[in-house]
Amino acid sequence: MIYIRSFLYMLGMWLFTPIFTTLALFTFPLPRRTRYIxxxxxxxxMLWWLRVTCGLRYRVLGRENIPTQPCVILCKHQSAWETLALQQIFPPQVWVLKRELLFIPFFGWGLAMASPIAINRAAGREALKQLVAKGKERLKQGFFVVIFPEGTRVAPGTTGKYHIGGAWLAAQTKTPVVPVAHNAGEYWGKNSFLKRPGTITLSIGKPIDTNGIKADELNQRVEAWIEKEMLLLDRK
Incomplete structure (x- = not known):
């Protein structure tokens, strides 16, 4: 049944995405926040369809920690699930992502309409400058900025290198950081066709004040909180 349910989910996504993306392209003349909504x-x-077809739900811990003002969200990356769920859990947001994603037919075109911060990862310090410039602009426009500090999806029980980009943006703009942990990879793994039924737990930490904190220290504090919280999720 898991194979059948997972196939039904993918079938629905394949059928719905091109239609929705085509409609999304017509939102180009609208204000950014209207386009986002x-x-x-x-x-x-897709989250609704995931629940219907695969029986995959989620619960949120620490929802009261979401600031009323825009912040930088640094989130664990295990699955494609969080790329959907964060949009439903947090206020209007933009994503920091590699620009190559915008070239993917239909998916990338629709993604481009959501005002992401697309950067060239190979550009080194120039990429950091671009991240700060565009990130500052999006924060002023009232958007939260979402970054996966590990850069790519990692398997449950493992830790990737926490890159400094998100902490650098927060430190340079003196914007609070909200760390996020979750165990989605246990139900929907990296590049996995199978989606297992159950309830994903997502935990939101208290905002970290970035005043007087250097990017390196901030990055270490975020990593420490997320990785510690990952060990506790199954007990909560």
Missing amino acids: LITGWARS
């Missing part, structure tokens, strides 16, 4: 309808629909 309309475009995130796709993520909400």
